[in-house]
Amino acid sequence: MSLEMNHVYYTYQEGSPAESHALQDICLNINEGEFLGIVGHTGSGKSTLIQHLNGLLKPSKGEVLIDDIDINRKDAKAQRKERRMRVGLVFQYPEYQLFEETVELDIGFGPRSMGLSEAEVTSRVQEAMALMQLDYNALRKQSPFDLSGGQKRKVAIAGVLAMKPKYLVLDEPTAGLDPMGREEFLELLGQLHQQGMTIIMVSHSMDDMARYAQRMIVMDHGKIQLEGTPREIFAQPVKLRELGLDVPTLTKLLLELKQRGLDVRTDLFEPQAVKAEIMRALKAGKEQVTC
Numbered sequence: 001m002s003l004e005m006n007h008v009y010y011t012y013q014e015g016s017p018a019e020s021h022a023l024q025d026i027c028l029n030i031n032e033g034e035f036l037g038i039v040g041h042t043g044s045g046k047s048t049l050i051q052h053l054n055g056l057l058k059p060s061k062g063e064v065l066i067d068d069i070d071i072n073r074k075d076a077k078a079q080r081k082e083r084r085m086r087v088g089l090v091f092q093y094p095e096y097q098l099f100e101e102t103v104e105l106d107i108g109f110g111p112r113s114m115g116l117s118e119a120e121v122t123s124r125v126q127e128a129m130a131l132m133q134l135d136y137n138a139l140r141k142q143s144p145f146d147l148s149g150g151q152k153r154k155v156a157i158a159g160v161l162a163m164k165p166k167y168l169v170l171d172e173p174t175a176g177l178d179p180m181g182r183e184e185f186l187e188l189l190g191q192l193h194q195q196g197m198t199i200i201m202v203s204h205s206m207d208d209m210a211r212y213a214q215r216m217i218v219m220d221h222g223k224i225q226l227e228g229t230p231r232e233i234f235a236q237p238v239k240l241r242e243l244g245l246d247v248p249t250l251t252k253l254l255l256e257l258k259q260r261g262l263d264v265r266t267d268l269f270e271p272q273a274v275k276a277e278i279m280r281a282l283k284a285g286k287e288q289v290t291c
């Protein structure tokens with residue numbers, strides 16, 4: 001079971017002077033249970049790519065499969081619809097899409113439009129709010145517009161989770177949150193992943209990627225330029241810089257120390273590993289001096 005893109009091309013405004021080849025020959029397989037990070041400089045095609053994963057955009061060429069079914073095929077409409085609903089897509093600044101009078105109605109909108117019973121809708125709203133650590137009794141009757149920015153975002157994401165997607169796709173979900181809100185939100189995503197949800201996250205933060213992604217893709221001009229584990233990706237700082245990107249903060253520190261003459265590895269980014277490596281290098285350096 002997986003999300004699959006096979007030789008996908010996408011062109012905006014084909015044939016017009018403003019034509020833009022936003023995706024070019026994308027081949028990607030996302031396995032169930034994975035945490036995939038998508039990075040790339042602005043305009044590299046990240047948002048365009050993820051909008052193909054639930055059929056919001058249709059490839060100009062190539063195919064997108066959700067659990068082995070081509071979601072843009074002409075026949076089997078009901079099956080295609082069911083497959084698309086397995087993918088929950090959270091746009092950047094999803095709180096702008098809140099529109100109902102109360103939090104409860106907003107989160108219940110998706111499940112209700114799926115034709116579920118009121119009892120099932122309520123239970124889904126409660127479950128989704130619990131996942132997002134929102135207090136059901138305290139917030140259900142409140143207007144979503146009276147909440148804080150961070151709470152609004154959680155409500156918007158709860159609305160997607162209430163559809164019980166198997167794959168959760170998020171476009172820069174921490175953009176605009178303060179450091180605390182950001183940390184709390186990423187922890188929540190980590191928990192959802194540990195509970196078995198497949199997560200696909202677009203982010204400009206290499207630190208977030210280093211902490212959460214199991215695998216990453218790096219995009220540039222509509223193509224996947226690099227693919228691998230965070231360790232494999234962050235071991236290529238020169239290539240990343242060519243692509244307009246950086247390495248995580250602690251990797252940068254190691255590179256800086258190396259430049260200043262300390263013989264350290266530079267392919268690490270976890271705080272404990274970096275600390276241990278610096279201690280090791282300092283100790284080895286001292287031993288050399290005493291010899």
Ligand SMILES: Nc1ncnc2c1ncn2[C@@H]1O[C@H](COP(=O)(O)OP(=O)(O)OP(=O)(O)O)[C@@H](O)[C@H]1O
Pocket residue numbers: 012013020021022040041042043044045046047048049
């Ligand atoms: N509606 C549109 N019409 C025409 N061109 C578009 C449209 N949306 C995006 N593009 C172009 O497609 C390319 C990819 O855009 P996309 O939004 O996917 O990039 P991105 O990697 O998500 O960028 P960002 O990091 O800024 O969000 C860009 O060159 C962009 O100008």
Ligand SMILES: [Mg+2]
Pocket residue numbers: 046047048171
């Ligand atoms: Mg984008």
